[in-house]
Amino acid sequence: MTDGMDVGWRLVDKVYELVRQMLTFGQQANGPVVRFEQPDKLKELLDVSLRTTPETFDRLVAACSNVIQYSVHTGHPFFKNQLYGGVDPYGLAASVIIEALNTNLHTYEVAPVFVLTEMEVIAMIKSAIGLPDSEGTFCPGGSIANMYGLSIARHHYDSATKQQGLFGLKRMVIFTSEEAHYSVKKAALFMGFGTDSVVTVRCNRDGSMNIAALKESIAEVNKDSDRRAFCVWCTSGTTVLNGYDSLDEIAAVCKHHGLWMHVDACLGGVALLSPNYRHLMKGYERCDSLTWNWHKAMGSPIQTSLFLSKHKGLLNECHSQHASYLFSENRLYDTKYDVGDSSIQCSRRPDAFKIWLMWKAHGLDGLVALAERAFGNAEYLAERLRANPNFRLVNNGVNGCSVCFWFIPCRLRGAPESDSFWREVGKVNLALKLKMVATGKAMIAVQKLPDQNLVEFFRVTFTCHPTMGREEVDGLVDTVLRAAQDL
């Protein structure tokens, strides 16, 4: 320790104290989810400006305290705006270790513990979900994990693309549902396919892909001499309705046409852990590749995105470049533990370690119980809403861990359900969402689905953290009703 860095370590201690206070008090239902401020006001409150000279210790502490105070408390039970929530405490403990060790998963030499724990995590997930013959890696986010699916699918389709790229080839078509995550289009444009290569397929009311429409789309592409069907990108858990595609049926279609089957289970993969809900993904074991964000439902801190492939060795075959300055035969150990070359990244954080510590602490049984509780909370919320005339469920209301619903104000109850009725319902729901944000009471996603003629509705997605009980679900309903009183 030289040069006053000890002041730095003192700040780390102080920040840890602040964070622990937040974790203790910021996750209680009676506190605010956010103290909303307009950007210009918040810039002042934070003293956001950076300068040439250092701040004093006290001003740094104040800055950190403000940062925490004015951030959204994703661990609050009424933060239901995105598909993730608070952190699992064991996952957070693991994060603290990772950040302090500041290391990288290139090689066993530089990250012995993290290489072994990642291998163990992947092996145990494969075994828990019954895909023992697959291989996997962790990626910085679901979008990039999904790109891995397209990358190895392309290599499998034509391994010459590794050297030659896509120039001069026929357009390779990716089929996906119109409710699929936008990352399929970002992947297509980024990876040189172009968004025209993505053919979107009509959905059923529950958000799942319509299989007849898929078959028609494939037949149409196959008639076209400039295009060739390449891959079906399925979704287990769509962003808005949490719809699950019928993987079994899609697998049969893929087999028939010789197409790669990729499953984006970033949101919905949590069903794989649940004996009661695994049926939502029936047929997943027939896919070629699959992605699953553990930072969504499971609460391992952002980001823990798993990519799994049934084609052993393909990740390395497709991505390796054998850089001699990193991957050398001259090691003290078996170089099969140097895992970095199958990644498209050079620096890769040991995110799997968060899952390792969570698994150690909860056991697989405990993780399953947490998942079951998230599904159970969704069922319970749907039940509560069904029983209250101020709410109307979208479709059957519950899909996996998500519940979609409208608030119907008293003045509209019983009115004829004309276009103007629904326009008004949409407006009220949006206003209600914004009001809850402005007052910090709750943050719940509001979305519309114009393709399905659905005006703005609420979507609550339950996650394993914060661990909610029935009283907290009741509290969520009460909070919405209270905020809606004068709307």
Added chain:
Amino acid sequence: MTDGMDVGWRLVDKVYELVRQMLTFGQQANGPVVRFEQPDKLKELLDVSLRTTPETFDRLVAACSNVIQYSVHTGHPFFKNQLYGGVDPYGLAASVIIEALNTNLHTYEVAPVFVLTEMEVIAMIKSAIGLPDSEGTFCPGGSIANMYGLSIARHHYDSATKQQGLFGLKRMVIFTSEEAHYSVKKAALFMGFGTDSVVTVRCNRDGSMNIAALKESIAEVNKDSDRRAFCVWCTSGTTVLNGYDSLDEIAAVCKHHGLWMHVDACLGGVALLSPNYRHLMKGYERCDSLTWNWHKAMGSPIQTSLFLSKHKGLLNECHSQHASYLFSENRLYDTKYDVGDSSIQCSRRPDAFKIWLMWKAHGLDGLVALAERAFGNAEYLAERLRANPNFRLVNNGVNGCSVCFWFIPCRLRGAPESDSFWREVGKVNLALKLKMVATGKAMIAVQKLPDQNLVEFFRVTFTCHPTMGREEVDGLVDTVLRAAQDL
């Protein structure tokens, strides 16, 4: 807090204690860099296995303690194996906040503080290095940041590629030096260009691109009707020698041929902060895009990879998909603060916040001083090695923050420098490196450059953290000499 999660928070406290002990005692030169164990032995020591049932609190604490003990201590002053080192304490404090808040940079709504602090960091970096009219974003690692360069270059070259991809186009050629990072080839294969699109250009002895060879390569490609020159991927700080390409000369070539100029300054960007070393990157202000890993020299925890582009608005134009469930006009604030759509990721960690807190704490002046010290340490080490007949410098020995050298054992001193002499020097240097790892005394990269006929040599790259003084540089030299005694 329900269901015994309080045990989880108790573990977070205990882990924080262990981490602080490590940061206090694990960074001292007399402790080990690593306690090296073979994989099978380490699996046992860690009890790496995951089970169905939970572990006890005491066993969890023991596991965390082992994880820390058997990991490589990148904060040790003699960890010089990769291009990063220990963490800046303020950066670590910021990490703890980020991990606990578990948030995401999609929108101002969900990450108000982190959107504003990222904007401020990017604005201040632009201003500090004199590129006020550029735009930027943070990426999970340098490889992906470099891909951003190719992505917007492609869009700029032909915006129809966003929809249409590369099918049917002429091969687009990327010129780079043979010493460039392997991520250029990974980017090419991943993004659909294919590795054949990368034309590597000969280097000078110092690791910089040979400009005459670049001109020849471009002329050759331009004669070929199947290929078209597209972009020059320059390197400021090559991986092995830390060579800096002559950006000024390359800028002139790019201008002449209408090529995109991308600068991979992931390693060498630290020179931009130093009035004394900025000349290494003379001409950088003429580039189209640039990447810079702050987690390398500056010590912000992994990963803080900045991507900058001189073409304002292009990031969004190239990557946006306008997902309505995420980016809505129905907000309480000006949606110019919803920054997520210009990224290829959906979930993106607020890594820039680490730099924000470091900058607050050190001031720009302090960051510059840290950078100057890293360069100064490299100069001092080169001086020490020049004065000792047991060492031989590679080339002039020092390039930016890096020093490359051979250890020459006494028995070889003065011997004729035949092929067998050099083969023996290579073997000795490799053995010395492995011996230091096995005993935990130091971890220093050893590399060879067959293209330049250079056998295995040591490369020491200085970073801002851990902050090393001259005594610690002396200690590093002594450690190598001591380990070499019987080789």
